[in-house]
Amino acid sequence: MLKLHAMQSSGNCYKVRMLLAHLRMPFELVDVDLLRGENRTPEFLMKNPEGRVPLLELPGGRFLPESNAILFFLAEGTALLPGDALARAQVLRWMFFEQHSHEPAIAAARFWLKLVRGGRELRTHDIDRWMEEGYRALKVMDRHLQRRSFFVDSAFTIADIALYAHTHVAEEGDFDLSAFPAVRRWLARVAAQPDHVDMEWRPQLTEIAS
Ligand SMILES: N[C@@H](CCC(=O)N[C@@H](CS)C(=O)NCC(=O)O)C(=O)O
Known part of the structure; x- marks a missing residue:
C-alpha cells in the first residue's frame, strides 16, 4: 500500500x-x-x-x-490529468507557476504568520515582499479564471488541486481575497467537487x- x-x-x-x-x-x-x-x-x-x-x-x-x-x-x-500533450503541458505550467510565483509568498506568509508562534516578529522584514508577490499571483489567477471554470480547458485537474491547497487558506497569511471574485468562485467550485x-x-x- x-x-x-x-x-x-x-x-x-x-x-x-x-x-x-x-x-x-x-x-x-x-x-x-x-x-x-x-x-x-x-x-x-x-x-x-x-x-x-x-x-x-x-x-x-x-x-x-x-x-x-x-x-x-x-x-x-x-481524468485529473489530460492525455493531450498541450493540455498536459498547461497543467504543468500552472503547477510550475504555483511553485515559483504563488507558494513561496502565500504559503510562507501563512506558515510564519499563522503556524509559527512569534513568526510575525521573526519575519517582519519579509512581510511586504510576501504581500507584493502573493497579490501579484492572485491577480494572475483571477484574470485567468474570469472566463474559465478551472485552470486548464475548463476541466478539474491536478493544476486546480495544486493551486487550491494554499489559496483556500490564504487569508490565514493576511491575504484579503475580496478583490478576487473569480478566484473566490473557483475556490467554491473546487470545494463542491465530488470526493x-x-x-x-x-x-x-x-x-x-x-
Ligand atoms: N517544493 C516542495 C516544498 C516542500 C516543503 O517545503 N515542505 C515543507 C512543509 S510544507 C517542509 O517539509 N519543510 C521542512 C524543511 O524545509 O525543513 C513541495 O512542493 O513538496
Missing part, C-alpha cells in the same frame, strides 16, 4: 491527501512533526535527502518527494514517524 509521509497543517501535504481522496486510493498516513525535527533524522534523510514533506513511499522501498511531482505521478491515466475533502481530513490508517 502507498504511504504518505506528511504534516497535517502543510498545504503541500494537503494537495496529496486531496488527490488520493478524489482517486479513492487507499493509503497509510505517516505523521512527520517538522517542529520536532522528525524530518531531519538520519532515517528520514535516507528517504528524502532534502528532509521535506510530502514524501510518497511506494511498495519496494521507492520514494517520491515534491508535492506536484507526486500529483503528476498519481494522476496519470485518470472533495478538507484540510483536516485523514484516512483511517495512520502511524507516527519514529
